[in-house]
Amino acid sequence: AAVKEKFRHLRGRIQELEQMAREQDKESEKQALLQEVENHKKQMLSNQAAWRKANLACKIAIDNAEKDQLLQGRDSLRQRKTTKESLAESASNITESLMGISRMMSQQVQQSEETVQTLANSSRTILEANEEFKSMSGTIQLGRKLITKYNRRELTDKLLIFLALALFLATVLYILKKRLFPFL
Secondary structure, X not given: OHHHHHHHHHHHHHHHHHXXXXXXXXXXXXXHXXXXXXXXXXXXXHXXXXXXXXXXXXXXXXXHHHXXXXXHOOOOHHHHHHHHHHHHHHHHHHHHHHHHHHHHHHHHHHHHHHHHXXXXXXXXXXXXXXXXXXXXXXXXXXXXXXXXXXXXXXHHHHHHHHHHHHHHHHHHHHHHHHHHOOOO
16 A cells, blocks of 8 residues: 555656646757656556566465465464465565665656756746846947947037038138238
8 A cells, every 4th residue: 555655646746747847948858858757657657567566476476375285284374374474575575675666766756856947947047148138239239329329420520510610711711811902
């Protein structure tokens, strides 16, 4: 019963991992995690099959031992009890071994969940950096437009200063001409 409960718990954890994998944004991360989920499912099914086979083998061995004892007829109850105890002990050892495998699978699922969390955090960080890059790109674009505008304004100012200077010089020359050469 404890082993079955462990398998149910492990199945639930694998389903949680599968759900987390399906929620990933990047397709490559999603496929990698789904592949890992499939591996965990296969390993769990293999462990369940091994556990069932071990239980069945123990039951068959116990039944065969009891049949042999019944056929011998004169065996004592103590010998039958010893055989049952050894078979029960081997079944217990097999069960403990399977529980160890179940714990290992649970740890693998836990590590996979941590990996998914790390990937989710890194994806979030990358998205934040991308948004910041977009806002900086907009600021740089605005700065470029302002610099272009100021360059045009500078050119316009130089042209106006040159025209004003030319008008000033023309006025000075006109005044000099009228004062120095009034007859022309």
